[in-house]
Every structure is written in C-alpha cells, then in structure tokens.
Amino acid sequence: MKKAVTVVALVVALCCMGIIAAVDTSAAGKNGEALFKQYCQVCHPNGGNIINAKKTLSKKDRDANNIKTVDDIVRNMRKPGPGMTPFSEKAVPDGDAKAIARYILKTFK
Numbered sequence: 001m002k003k004a005v006t007v008v009a010l011v012v013a014l015c016c017m018g019i020i021a022a023v024d025t026s027a028a029g030k031n032g033e034a035l036f037k038q039y040c041q042v043c044h045p046n047g048g049n050i051i052n053a054k055k056t057l058s059k060k061d062r063d064a065n066n067i068k069t070v071d072d073i074v075r076n077m078r079k080p081g082p083g084m085t086p087f088s089e090k091a092v093p094d095g096d097a098k099a100i101a102r103y104i105l106k107t108f109k
C-alpha cells in the first residue's frame, strides 16, 4: 500500500514538472528552435545553405562573412544578400528574430 502511494506521488510530481517546463518555454516567447524551423529551415537545413554553400550558418562560414553576434544575424535577416528572403520586423518581430539568432549561435558551431 505504501509503495502504491509513493508511485502515485512520483507520477504526480513528474507531471507537474512537465507542466512547469511547458509553461517556462512559452513564457520566454516562442522558442528559437521552433521559429528557426518555421522560417529558416527550408534553406538552412541543419545550419547549411542549399543556395549558397559558402554561406552556411556554421561558425566557420559566419566568421568568414563577419556574422558573429545576435545583432549581425538579425541584420542579415532584415537585409539579406542575394537568394535569401528578407524578413521584415512585421513578419518576424525583434524578440523572435533575436531568439532565432541565439538558437543559431548556440546550435551551429
């Protein structure tokens, strides 16, 4: 009997943790990964670049092209080079654009 109570308590605790984790990500705005998948993944699968192989999102290429910070990435989204869709502030507000940029910096090394 005692064991059953422990199991129930454990399940309840795990469920609560799940709910808290879910609330956490939504409180921080849409997360960068989801936004990246929505807007960027088509041309940058796995941080690559299907149109211009010299301009992937890997650190090596970003460094070579002077794209080093969150602001650099947001600037490239607002005013990209040939072949990339421009993303206006209306389409992707600054908060979301920065979340995408942070995701790129931490994901594609």
Ligand code: HEC
Residues within 6 Å of the ligand: 036, 039, 040, 041, 042, 043, 044, 049, 051, 052, 054, 055, 056, 057, 058, 061, 062, 063, 065, 067, 073, 076, 077, 079, 080, 081, 082, 083, 084, 085, 087, 100, 101
């Ligand atoms: C239609 C295809 C396409 C989409 C969609 C796209 N890109 Fe690009 N991206 C490109 C092309 C082509 C380039 C090379 C031209 C340039 O430097 O802007 C590029 C270059 C970049 C660069 C510069 C990389 C480097 O090494 O110089 C960054 C950063 C970037 N894209 C970010 C994004 C982000 C963030 C999104 C989503 C919000 C996105 N791109 C969506 C095609 C795309």
